[in-house]
Amino acid sequence: MSGFESPSIALIGAGAMGGALVRGWIEAVRKGGGLTLTVVEPNFDPELERALEKVGAVLNPHQAGAVDILVLAVKPQSFAAVAPEALRFVGPETRVLSIMAGVTIDALSRELGAARVIRAMPNVPARIGRGVTAYVAAPACTAEDRALVEQLLEPLGSVEPLPAERLMDAVTAVSGSGPAYVFLLAECLAAAAEQEGIDRDTAQRLASATVAGAGALMLETGETAGALRKQVTSPGGTTEAALDVLSGMEGLGPLLRRAVAAATQRSRELGK
Numbered sequence: 001m002s003g004f005e006s007p008s009i010a011l012i013g014a015g016a017m018g019g020a021l022v023r024g025w026i027e028a029v030r031k032g033g034g035l036t037l038t039v040v041e042p043n044f045d046p047e048l049e050r051a052l053e054k055v056g057a058v059l060n061p062h063q064a065g066a067v068d069i070l071v072l073a074v075k076p077q078s079f080a081a082v083a084p085e086a087l088r089f090v091g092p093e094t095r096v097l098s099i100m101a102g103v104t105i106d107a108l109s110r111e112l113g114a115a116r117v118i119r120a121m122p123n124v125p126a127r128i129g130r131g132v133t134a135y136v137a138a139p140a141c142t143a144e145d146r147a148l149v150e151q152l153l154e155p156l157g158s159v160e161p162l163p164a165e166r167l168m169d170a171v172t173a174v175s176g177s178g179p180a181y182v183f184l185l186a187e188c189l190a191a192a193a194e195q196e197g198i199d200r201d202t203a204q205r206l207a208s209a210t211v212a213g214a215g216a217l218m219l220e221t222g223e224t225a226g227a228l229r230k231q232v233t234s235p236g237g238t239t240e241a242a243l244d245v246l247s248g249m250e251g252l253g254p255l256l257r258r259a260v261a262a263a264t265q266r267s268r269e270l271g272k
């Protein structure tokens with residue numbers, strides 16, 4: 001957080017996602033990042049609570065004033081209940097960063113009376129700092145606001161700016177829901193292994209380690225999925241035999257296109 005003059009941050013909701021964010025910010029404070037933290041959470045994880053107290057964070061304050069940045073990480077259905085609490089932290093200059101799925105920039109602006117609003121969509125590997133978070137900023141946000149938000153989201157993993165809010169539905173369908181598709185791939189691979197005579201536990205370990213290892217290889221080498229796939233596919237070999245099936249007319253490509261389209265459509269409906 002070194003590029004900014006001691007921003008004051010209030011976080012509402014330190015659950016799975018909010019907790020991952022604030023753990024990263026605690027590290028930044030320890031390294032002399034100069035930020036001040038206020039956290040509102042009815043049910044603190046005791047270890048997180050102790051770590052916050054150690055860095056002088058203010059927890060569940062009775063009185064609150066405007067902060068530089070307010071972060072909302074409660075469930076979307078809690079937003080209406082949390083709004084009065086959140087308002088105590090909002091002044092004319094406050095940026096609002098929300099990771100609540102489906103809550104629009106308009107709704108956030110209207111409920112909180114803030115113009116500098118940023119809406120972000122993380123995904124579940126964020127819990128271990130390996131997620132990807134896409135965000136979109138309201139027109140009132142400055143380049144500095146966007147840079148600050150990118151820094152604040154870093155504890156969750158990589159960060160991708162989006163040019164338009166309407167793309168949030170597609171992002172929800174691709175990276176938001178995407179980890180579940182990969183888990184399903186591992187489940188199906190394990191089931192196929194069992195069909196070939198491998199026992200259930202070994203099949204699950206083989207499939208999980210294969211999915212995890214392939215993902216890690218892609219991340220660490222920085223090579224594209226396509227390039228890595230070609231590297232392991234020798235002409236006439238076993239991988240090619242499988243890929244011929246997976247690339248067919250009824251194969252993985254058309255199936256995933258339909259799956260992503262269905263999830264995008266569902267996200268649009270839920271946002272209405």
Ligand SMILES: NC(=O)c1ccc[n+]([C@@H]2O[C@H](COP(=O)([O-])OP(=O)(O)OC[C@H]3O[C@@H](n4cnc5c(N)ncnc54)[C@H](OP(=O)(O)O)[C@@H]3O)[C@@H](O)[C@H]2O)c1
Nearest residue numbers: 013014015016017040041043073074075076100101122124
């Ligand atoms: N998990 C994901 O993969 C994912 C992906 C994309 C987006 N998101 C978004 O991230 C947000 C947080 O999700 P999560 O998985 O971190 O949920 P979570 O673990 O349930 O965290 C929400 C936290 O907010 C707390 N809270 C509830 N009411 C509150 C209040 N009035 N004031 C202050 N804190 C309050 C909850 O406390 P209690 O436990 O006592 O209720 C909980 O600790 C959601 O809006 C979700 O849409 C999550």
